[in-house]
Amino acid sequence: MRPRFAAAVALTATAAIALTGCTKKNETDTAGGTDAGSKTYKVAFVPKLQGVPYFEAMNAGGKEAAAALGNVEWLYQGPTQADAAAQADIVRSYIQQKVDALIVAPNDPDSMAPLLQQAKDAGIHVATADTDAPSSVREVFVNQATAEGIGQGLTDALLKAMGGKGKYAIVSCGQTAENLNSWIEVQKAYTKEKYPEAQIVDIVYAGEDQAKATQMATDLMNAHPDLTGLVGECTSSAPGVAQAVKDAGKIGKVFTVGLGTPQAMKPYLQDKSSTAAILWDVENLGYLTAWAGAQIAQGKPFAATNNVSSELSAVEYTEADKMLLLGPALAITDQNVDQFNY
């Protein structure tokens, strides 16, 4: 009796969740366009998830831009987990609020595309930032760095520490994360081309789990006793690989680099278990995102080179792929880590 009851209850719960998910879908077809006339433009940004330092730093930059520009109201809300459905609900609510510009860092670019179409139909200017939805109606993509910039930055920083040769492995996160995979492709090609004596021996996927990333890095060091380098491809595996090297007592023998946020990487940069964190100035990315939102809300076109602020005096725009590029990737080391408060 009991297990059958449990199964029935579980089914009912699932069905209820599925139903509530569906009923919300078709509520927002009627909104009309209202972007003209108002002096203050509402620019909304929906991150992949909120509460993590990365997107909170973007939020800080966005707020700063709104204050500097004067005619922008910056709105920021994201799901508490990197979940495409929860993110879609927030996007729909912004469509209903009839914001002037809606910028999304999509968790799932494919499922976000029809929602962006809905927003456009409602007269809202749409854009993407941080992660693109290439096959959507977005007017601009605010790109933090090119895949080449990041992949080459990671490879150069690691191989410099490894002396230009040796075996290294990559601990990545989501196996289907498109941006991570595009960086890995660059790392593979660039290593082969520029460092013929270096070799990537394995690429493993730990999800967003720090402890798992650390354990996998430990296993990789055991699997390849001659390993001298590790790359943590995302913000949870970057400190993970460094921790593994530290725990194994291999600081100075195995070098690590990673895509980590400065404050999280600070202890590892200081004890040398991590050589460098490759990132970009996230606050500036937020600033540029808010600025771009204000531009499209006002219907202003982008120039080939844009003077956004004193720190962002020459932001390049490419018309072919409608992309604003923040600039080259940034290497964070124990020397400059204190400049960043996120």
Added chain:
Amino acid sequence: MSVTTAEKPAVRTTKVLPSPVTGQEIVLVGVIAILWVALWVSTPAFMTAGSIQPLLVATAPVALVGVGMTIVIITGGIDVSVGAAIMVCSVLTAKLLVDAEVNLGVAVIVSVAAGGLLGLVNGVLIAYGRVHAIIITFGTANLFLFLGLQIFGSGTVNGIPGTLAFFGRGQDGRTFGVPHAFLITLLITAAAWWYLRHTAGGRHFFAIGGDAQAARLAGVRVQRRVLLAYVLTGLLVGLASCFVIAQGTSTLDQSVGSGKELAVIAAVVIGGTSIMGGRGSVLGTLLGALLVQSVASGVTQLGWSSQLSDLFVGIFIIVAVGADLLRARARRSR
């Protein structure tokens, strides 16, 4: 409840306890042994201290929470809130370590107390609310998640000091080469094994899972026992959270604990505990957790594709449940 005929009570008393180890445990020991030997020959360093020690450390939190989960499942319940509870205890403890710079003892006590409190919430609602455990803990999982995110504020906890290194993967986490986290887990598992097998209170959990109504009529205080099962799980979640912090990095983010409830339930099921209640073993759970972690490490050390370990865990669960059903059928036909 099996019907005992009045004619032969004397025969029953000599063999009232089940055998000390179940068939499932012997099978698991065999599977793990074969796996380790296979990895020993096919990888350069699987059978070295540098590989086995971290493996045991990584096994500890899942196995430890698994002890509580086994008792809960033996009573016919389930607790799907342990992942979220780990998040609450971890972030609370990590914040204390950073902001108040508390020492190891205080950190463990606070974490265990917090876990016990969360377990008490589950236990009271399930024992006295009389709603099925999956619904209650599904609800509290979301409440705990909210609570955890509130404690996180909007950001990660950075700069966690090495106070808990005693439970960690590094040099400070071992005595004579034995990782403390695993040793503690082993001792608690042994104590739970003895308690479940040799005390009346321990046997009551099985009685409840077999038939709660009959247990009540036989004088078992069902509600108190059920409450205790969830509180125990909560206390163990608190201690396991200290292990989780110790084996993580100096940063704690919102993903902590996420999906751990499934890892724990998988270990329990692979360990041979019947998901329908009434039968199970904490020793099996420890072996189940060890098998899952050995497979994960083995897959990485062999250079195989990471998602293969999910495939293997899935196969283990299905085989374990299948074996349990076959055993149940064999018992019925006897």
